[in-house]
Amino acid sequence: MATLLVSDLHLDPARPEITSLFLRFLRGQAAEADALYILGDLFESWVGDDDPSAAAAEVATGLRALADAGVEVCFMHGNRDFLLGHAYGRRCGMRLLPDPAVVSLYGEPVLLMHGDLLCSDDTAYQAFRAQTRDAAWQQRFLAQPLPARLAFAEQARQASMARQEAMIAGDRASFETVTDVTPATVEAILARFGVATLIHGHTHRPAMHALQAGGRSCRRIVLGDWYEQGSVLQVDADGMRLEALATAR
Numbered sequence: 001m002a003t004l005l006v007s008d009l010h011l012d013p014a015r016p017e018i019t020s021l022f023l024r025f026l027r028g029q030a031a032e033a034d035a036l037y038i039l040g041d042l043f044e045s046w047v048g049d050d051d052p053s054a055a056a057a058e059v060a061t062g063l064r065a066l067a068d069a070g071v072e073v074c075f076m077h078g079n080r081d082f083l084l085g086h087a088y089g090r091r092c093g094m095r096l097l098p099d100p101a102v103v104s105l106y107g108e109p110v111l112l113m114h115g116d117l118l119c120s121d122d123t124a125y126q127a128f129r130a131q132t133r134d135a136a137w138q139q140r141f142l143a144q145p146l147p148a149r150l151a152f153a154e155q156a157r158q159a160s161m162a163r164q165e166a167m168i169a170g171d172r173a174s175f176e177t178v179t180d181v182t183p184a185t186v187e188a189i190l191a192r193f194g195v196a197t198l199i200h201g202h203t204h205r206p207a208m209h210a211l212q213a214g215g216r217s218c219r220r221i222v223l224g225d226w227y228e229q230g231s232v233l234q235v236d237a238d239g240m241r242l243e244a245l246a247t248a249r
Contacts, residue, residue: 002236003105004030005037007114007201008225010080011055012044018226019055025245026062029232033071039201039223040078040099040114045157047149048142049087060091067093076101078114078202079129083138102193106237111195115202115222118181118189124163180205186220187213197221197240199233206231208242 011019030036042059067073073094077084089096097103100113120126131137141149167178180203190198191214199221206224210217221242224231230245 001032001034002234003035003037004033005039005112005199005223005233005235006226006231007039007223008041008078008204009038010041010044010225010227011059013053013055014044015227016055019058021226021230021245023058023062025232026066030066030071031069035072035074036066037097037103037112038073038075038094039112039199040076040116041080041201041225042075042078043081043084045153046081046084047146047153048083049085050146051088052146056088060088063092063094074103076112076114079116079125082132083142100189100193102195105235108197109195110235111190111193111198113189113198113200115181115200118185118200119179119203120182120185122178179203181220183211187211190214190218199223201225204228206242208240 006025009018009022011022043056063073073092074097075084075089075092075094076097076099084096086096097112099117100111102109102111104110116125116129132141141152144152164179181200186198190196194214196216196218197220198218201223203222204225205222206229207222209220209222211220212218221233221240223233223242224244226245232243232245234241234243
């Protein structure tokens with residue numbers, strides 16, 4: 001038995017094959033696990049728990065079946081689905097975690113994050129993040145009609161893509177640095193929580209990194225996205241293994 005961790009699936013009606021891949025994963029590998037942790041960006045966008053899409057309903061059914069079979073399902077918000085609420089969480093049978101969160105995996109305390117907080121050099125994004133995590137902002141946004149929320153999400157996505165393209169065109173090396181984690185921030189948060197292992201997604205750069213933090217040997221494990229890499233981290237009493245999904249494209 002193992003605990004599985006995934007991130008950055010970015011499920012979207014425009015990519016039905018990824019939703020199908022995830023549902024097969026739930027019925028197969030995940031069904032044999034002790035627990036499944038989803039570290040954010042399960043969906044490409046989420047504008048409220050009244051999402052009427054077929055994908056949202058299929059995913060809820062699949063996760064609920066997994067939870068009902070005895071597999072613990074935990075979810076952490078990402079930068080795309082930070083509005084996913086307790087109502088949808090109950091439909092899925094999953095527990096919502098704060099970001100960051102320390103959990104015990106087979107006797108080892110491990111720090112889990114989505115990862116966007118670690119990209120502290122991207123000051124424009126961090127300002128947007130702070131605004132959209134504000135409870136009053138979220139209340140005003142969710143009070144709007146569904147079509148207005150969907151239109152806002154699409155505009156925000158287009159603006160994000162345009163910003164990335166402009167940054168790449170201006171200085172690709174700088175773009176790669178700004179959109180990756182800031183080493184000093186990683187070291188500070190490991191020292192703050194007093195753990196030796198950090199697991200996160202967001203950057204789409206799957207790898208296992210060794211580093212020093214607070215005078216200790218630590219490791220940072222990065223999960224890949226599912227529309228390019230399709231990675232899953234398997235954790236059991238023997239250790240941690242970051243693997244590509246056998247059925248990933």
